[in-house]
Amino acid sequence: xxxxxxxxxxxxxxxxxxxxxxxxxxxxxxxxxxxxxxxxxxxxxxxxxxxxxxxxxxxxxxxxxxxxxxxxxxxxxxxxxxxxxxxxxxxxxxxxxxxxxxxxxxxxxxxxxxxxxxxxxxxxxxxxxxxxxxxxxxxxxxxxxxxxxxxxxxxxxxxxxxxxxxxxxxxxxxxxxxxxxxxxxxxxxxxxxxxxxxxxxxxxxxxxxxxxxxxxxxxxxxxxxxxxxxxxxxxxxxxxxxx
Amino acid sequence: xxxxxxxxxxxxxxxxxxxxxxxxxxxxxxxxxxxxxxxxxxxxxxxxxxxxxxxxxxxxxxxxxxxxxxxxxxxxxxxxxxxxxxxxxxxxxxxxxxxxxxxxxxxxxxxxxxxxxxxxxxxxxxxxxxxxxxxxxxxxxxxxxxxxxxxxxxxxxxxxxxxxxxxxxxxxxxxxxxxxxxxxxxxxxxxxxxxxxxxxxxxxxxxxxxxxxxxxxxxxxxxxxxxxxxxxxxxxxxxxxxxxxxxxxxxxxxxxxxxxxxxxxxxxxxxxxxxxxxxxxxxxxxxxxxxxxxxxxxxxxxxxxxxxxxxxxxxxxxxxxxx
Numbered sequence: 001x002x003x004x005x006x007x008x009x010x011x012x013x014x015x016x017x018x019x020x021x022x023x024x025x026x027x028x029x030x031x032x033x034x035x036x037x038x039x040x041x042x043x044x045x046x047x048x049x050x051x052x053x054x055x056x057x058x059x060x061x062x063x064x065x066x067x068x069x070x071x072x073x074x075x076x077x078x079x080x081x082x083x084x085x086x087x088x089x090x091x092x093x094x095x096x097x098x099x100x101x102x103x104x105x106x107x108x109x110x111x112x113x114x115x116x117x118x119x120x121x122x123x124x125x126x127x128x129x130x131x132x133x134x135x136x137x138x139x140x141x142x143x144x145x146x147x148x149x150x151x152x153x154x155x156x157x158x159x160x161x162x163x164x165x166x167x168x169x170x171x172x173x174x175x176x177x178x179x180x181x182x183x184x185x186x187x188x189x190x191x192x193x194x195x196x197x198x199x200x201x202x203x204x205x206x207x208x209x210x211x212x213x214x215x216x217x218x219x220x221x222x223x224x225x226x227x228x229x230x231x232x233x234x235x236x237x238x239x240x241x242x243x
Numbered sequence: 244x245x246x247x248x249x250x251x252x253x254x255x256x257x258x259x260x261x262x263x264x265x266x267x268x269x270x271x272x273x274x275x276x277x278x279x280x281x282x283x284x285x286x287x288x289x290x291x292x293x294x295x296x297x298x299x300x301x302x303x304x305x306x307x308x309x310x311x312x313x314x315x316x317x318x319x320x321x322x323x324x325x326x327x328x329x330x331x332x333x334x335x336x337x338x339x340x341x342x343x344x345x346x347x348x349x350x351x352x353x354x355x356x357x358x359x360x361x362x363x364x365x366x367x368x369x370x371x372x373x374x375x376x377x378x379x380x381x382x383x384x385x386x387x388x389x390x391x392x393x394x395x396x397x398x399x400x401x402x403x404x405x406x407x408x409x410x411x412x413x414x415x416x417x418x419x420x421x422x423x424x425x426x427x428x429x430x431x432x433x434x435x436x437x438x439x440x441x442x443x444x445x446x447x448x449x450x451x452x453x454x455x456x457x458x459x460x461x462x463x464x465x466x467x468x469x470x471x472x473x474x475x476x477x478x479x480x481x482x483x484x485x486x487x488x489x490x491x492x493x494x495x496x497x498x499x500x501x502x503x504x505x506x507x508x509x510x511x512x513x514x515x516x517x518x519x520x521x522x523x524x525x526x527x528x529x530x531x532x533x534x535x536x537x538x539x540x541x542x543x544x545x546x547x548x549x550x551x552x553x554x555x556x557x558x559x560x561x562x563x564x565x566x
Contacts, residue, residue: 017482020482038485039485042485043485044484044485044486045483045484045485046483046484046485046486046487048488049482049483049487052481052482052483052487053480053482054478054480054481054482054561055478055479055480056465056469056471056476056477056478056479057476057477057478057479058471058473058475058476058477059473059475060475066479067469067471069469071482071561080393080394082324083321083324083325084324084325084326084327084391084392085321085325086317086318086319086320086321086325086327086328086331087314087317087318087320087321087328088317088320088321089317105314105317106310106311106314107309107310107311107312107314107315107317107318108309108310108311109308109309109310109318109327110247110308110310110492111325111327111388113488113492113493114244114392114395114556115392115394116558117394117463117556117557117558118557118558118561119489119493119556119558119559119561119562121488122487122488122489123310123488123492125488127310128310128311129310129311185470186470187467187468187469187470188463188467188468188557189467190462190463190467191393191394191462191463191557199469199470201470201471202471
């Protein structure tokens with residue numbers, strides 16, 4: 001069984017919000033109609049977003065780390081929001097595990113949002129229906145798009161490749177490999193919802209820098225320069241021009 | 244949770260309507276079994292009509308909760324998994340049977356349909372029995388909507404079902420007492436005694452759930468929410484400057500003082516004062532009984548308001564600071 005999901009690398013996310021704006025742009029322009037955008041240029045902008053980046057500071061000053069934390073629907077394998085829906089508008093696709101809302105069936109009772117511990121669902125205040133991340137289901141199977149672009153738009157827009165998309169039930173997928181290699185984890189595991197989206201933790205990064213990486217042992221300039229090097233006290237062309 | 248006022252009115256109004264029907268229907272059985280003296284003229288049509296109107300009023304209130312009330316009929320679809328869907332079936336079932344009961348009584352269509360042992364059972368008793376089943380199912384469905392949400396620990400308890408049942412029954416019997424006094428018909432003694440007993444039982448059960456919720460901690464912390472295992476985590480930005488659905492729908496904005504006041508008010512007005520008034524009421528003290536009913540209903544509205552206030556949604560850990 002396929003379970004499409006995102007793997008988000010907190011080690012590389014820089015908190016630029018490119019995923020947030022590209023998500024809003026793609027989904028507000030889609031078939032389902034615009035997503036609310038109230039007061040967008042005012043003091044208190046608000047509206048419907050499927051994805052947001054939150055920022056946390058971990059530790060005590062000066063020993064702190066800033067963690068940028070993108071948050072969207074986690075497409076749980078056991079989604080608590082689905083069985084509570086009275087109309088069947090919320091459903092989990094058996095073929096790829098994406099949790100979706102049928103906007104034509106939703107009555108806007110908000111019960112699913114009460115049942116989601118992650119706060120991943122938002123009512124659209126104009127259309128009065130519950131909305132959430134669709135994993136860009138309208139891109140994934142669109143054969144008019146080049147194959148490389150059949151991915152969630154947040155994944156394509158991420159400048160640091162912090163978002164990996166794939167089938168987490170396929171051990172050979174990029175997503176599964178990333179989870180296994182870097183210790184990918186799920187959010188709020190205590191509720192047993194088995195979120196499909198995983199997060200990769202902060203990792204200590206160290207690069208071994210050797211002397212010969214900085215200064216080539218076989219640097220040809222060293223031979224050519226021998227005996228001809230200009231005295232360092234004399235003004236060179238570099239010192240007198242300003243390019 | 245932020246109190247949803249349409250839901251507060253829905254649950255309290257239908258609770259009283261359900262309790263009222265069961266009050267009169269149980270009295271009918273007691274008369275049939277010769278455990279209660281038949282009293283005065285036929286009052287059950289009036290009682291069933293008021294019960295029906297309360298159920299209708301609750302249904303109307305519930306529509307204000309929906310973004311798309313015109314699609315409400317769809318809500319009966321997922322009864323296999325959703326308690327909300329089951330309520331959507333149980334409520335019209337209760338309304339239809341209570342309405343049928345009132346019609347049979349009013350037009351005197353009361354044929355004897357069968358006998359249980361030596362007791363003759365009439366058509367209205369049979370329809371009333373179906374109404375009773377629907378009403379009990381409705382109590383369970385309404386309460387299970389809240390009790391089934393395991394993330395909302397304050398609601399996720401059998402006490403929620405017991406509370407909804409006892410409070411609905413208490414307010415229904417109080418209303419029955421008022422009707423008995425107002426129409427000078429119906430077993431006042433039985434109604435007022437039961438109203439006192441049920442109000443007391445509801446108070447005990449509610450106090451029990453209050454004390455349970457006092458020390459309840461959510462297993463979700465900021466650490467488990469973002470998966471960073473450090474004791475000190477501070478939110479710097481929540482991703483939205485002007486708030487979002489997450490900050491509007493799951494958090495109440497009342498101060499601690501207002502919440503404390505609300506709790507005291509619902510305990511005194513919903514339970515203690517009606518208990519005293521009903522205990523000392525006489526069969527002709529309409530004013531006292533009406534005061535008990537009014538105070539209890541206001542108190543139960545406040546109780547349902549507090550029911551929302553005390554529930555802590557785990558998603559709130561993600562929304563602690565705007566920036």
